[in-house]
Amino acid sequence: MTIIRRASAIGAAVTAIACAATALAPAAAAAGPAAQRATAAPKAAAAAKYNGACGGGYSVVNSAQIGTKGTVFLTYNSATGKNCVVTVRTTPGKAVHMTASLGFASPTTTVSDTGYYTTYAGPVYLDARGLCVTWRGEISGEVAGKNGTNCGSLAANRL
Structure with a gap:
């Protein structure tokens, strides 16, 4: 089992519950279905929803949850051929450090928005x-994203 340390009390509580559920699972299996239901692992935190910040014509084509803090969304507009990235907090609040970035490898190009935001970057x-694009989102030091995904038709680059 891998345990990730979190600075927050909520993260520690979730880890403790998950560890307890894992430790009790063999005993629950021996006790039968009723005991298994009673020791089920806690539900995952609700993911942030895409907020439409990229504008009209953009559809979500990929996303990555940033722990319990939010979600980074990769969108695409087929009419313009542009990708867009936005990082959205699960629960808006006091401004925290956030980043939304998008890039590709050849030629090396990256665009990003970094700052202190209450709702999204x-x-x-x-x-x-x-x-293929590489995209990331960051909220208060926690990062998620993917490298070299959502590749367009590579035939578009051939002569």
Whole structure:
């Protein structure tokens, strides 16, 4: 079992519950279905919802949950060929350090929006027709995203 230390009391409580559920699972299996239901692992935190910050014509094509703090969304507009990234907090509140970034490897290009925000970071846009993109979101030091995904038609780069 891997345990990730969290600075918050909530993170410690969730870890303790998950560890207790794992430790009790063998005993619950021996006790039968009723005991298994009683020791089920806690539900995952609700993910943030896409807020439409990229504008009209953009659809969510990928996302990554940033722990319990929020979600980073990769969107695409097929009419313009542009990707857009926005990082959205699960629960808006006091301004915290956030980032939304989007890039591709060749030629090396990255656009980002970094600052202290109450609700979301971004949007950032990049025309990446025919390319794979790398995208990230960060909220208070916790990071999520993906490298080299959502590749456009590579035939677009051939002569």
